[in-house]
Amino acid sequence: MTNGVERYVSGARIAERVARLAEIGGLPNGGMNRLPFTPEDRAARDLFARWLSDLGLPVRVDGAGNVIGRREGGDPTAPVVMAGSHLDTQPMGGRFDGIAGVLTALEAAEAMGAAGFVHRHPVEIVDFAAEESMGRFDVSMPGSRAMVGALKSEDLELRCRLTGETLREAMGSIGIDLSRLAAAERPLGSIKAVVELHIEQGPHLEEAGKQIGVVTTVAGSVRYHCVLEGQQAHSGALPMAYRRDALCGAAELLLAVERAAKAQASPPVVGTVGYMDYEPRSPVIIPGRVRMIIDVRSVDAAARDAVAADIEAAARRIAVARRLHLEWRLSSGFPPTPLARAVVDTITRACEDLGVSSMPMPSGAGHDAMTLGRRFPAGMLFVPSVGGISHAPQELTRTEDLEAGAKVLCRALCMLAA
Ligand SMILES: [Zn+2]
Incomplete structure (x- = not known):
């Protein structure tokens, strides 16, 4: 039974958490400076882990630094339904890029708990480590990369353009245990679907007057x-x-x-x-x-x-x-990545069920879902970015759009996990 779980989604709660996270590495101009593998990144990750624990979900950090909360299903051995995004930011970045995806996934888990939702597949809520690592190192998305076995040991020796420290040192500095890196890899078939909500970072949804973009291909x-x-x-x-x-x-x-x-x-x-x-x-x-x-x-x-x-x-x-x-x-x-038809269709159906306006669209930006899509069925949904501005202090997504996105995400996850 997947009906109605999304009624427990609260836009106000998401907005409160956005504001709490913006206190960590916030700049006077409203922007964010929470670079991956810095003390600010660590503080945000810890706060997210606490929110997961508050929901009664067990939390673990894998050997690549991904922070993972797990809502157990009826069959613990069934493939996982995964949702999440990233909490780190670009230098002088915004408050919503990545954060929207983590907080709406958290909100979906909270709604499932409140509704007493019964499901078969385990649901994992993830902060993928260092999606924005290109701001420092010449390797993108080490967290999701490691999940598909694509973070190579030589990548760990790459040096930060800002501080000169290696990726290995930077990860170690926030307590990530790289001796468990190999175990962060997820075998083929172990993930049923990955769903990532993200801000659009462009102007198309606003121009079209739609609330949700259902991503078909990532550039x-x-x-x-x-x-x-x-x-x-x-x-x-x-x-x-x-x-x-x-x-x-x-x-x-x-x-x-x-x-x-x-x-x-x-x-x-x-x-x-x-x-x-x-x-x-x-x-x-x-x-x-x-x-x-x-x-x-x-x-x-x-x-x-x-x-x-x-x-x-x-x-x-x-x-x-x-x-x-x-x-x-x-x-x-990276080749262009078509997203998985079954997941795309599920997101589209969730929009229709809830009467939320949507349109199919490509993604110009790369995301963790794209990396995971190399091995697992992945889908993405976009929520509007005011003025199409992102990677900037002016980045804004309205609370009503975050709430609509969280409801669609929640419903899609329920359908996939049921
Ligand atoms: Zn992002």
Whole structure:
């Protein structure tokens, strides 16, 4: 019996918890600074674990740092129905990205408890560790990655761009026991479905006047590490004709990325240089070396790869014309991930049952559900982001939308777990 459990979902309670979490690593401008594997991250994880315990759910932290609460079903050996997202944030990030998914999953578990919901499959409510790890390390989503056996031991030796510590050290610093990392992997067939609610982080739902986006495909990304090396020299003494200015080359490449992505309008491709550093940094020195990370994404792999090839060709042209040395390396690549039909259909039906307006849509951003979707049936639902703003202090999702999303999530989980 799955009817009516969602009546126990409270938008006010979700909003209260959003506010409580925003006190941990909150910035004066309303933004959040709760980077993965920092004391703030740890405090948020601990608070979440306490909320789970308050519901009477046993809590464990696996060897990759995922915080997992479990509501036992009638058959403890049945495959798990999993819901969750992440509590860490980008630097100067928002209050809802990831947090909305964890808190609505928690709310669904609370509603199941209040309704005395009886189900067969165990339900797990998860804070996936460090979804935002790209803000520090060159590996994304180590928590969900480990669950599908895709966190490699060499990944643990990657160094933080901000502090220089390794991923291993950073994880250890908040008490994650990496000796149990292998056991964090979930075998094929052990998870029946993963459902992640997330804020849309774009403008489409608001523009369409819909409350829920049912995600059909998650865009695939490729990321390139590019180094341009010229000749460091005196800014006053060396005439323009003699220069091999690496930063000028990077400026050209930066605009080439934008041009190449804009030229591919349908299916759309996005291209971004979100990270760049150069050296030395002095007003009287011509920069000798630039490092940049180029991120290209689309739900259409062929269109994405064509744009990436254009960008690489531009990089090589610029390097030759400016007599720069170019290093070009593919650092990570994910194919576009279609989400599982059965889970997508369940979410759509939950929307219909509850009379909540919805529309199918792709996700431009990557999420834990995408990573888990490599091995397990996964689905996602989006709730609107006001103004399409995310990864910014202005990020906002209205409480009524969080409540509607939590009700849909709750109903979908009930159907899957029954
Ligand atoms: Zn997120």
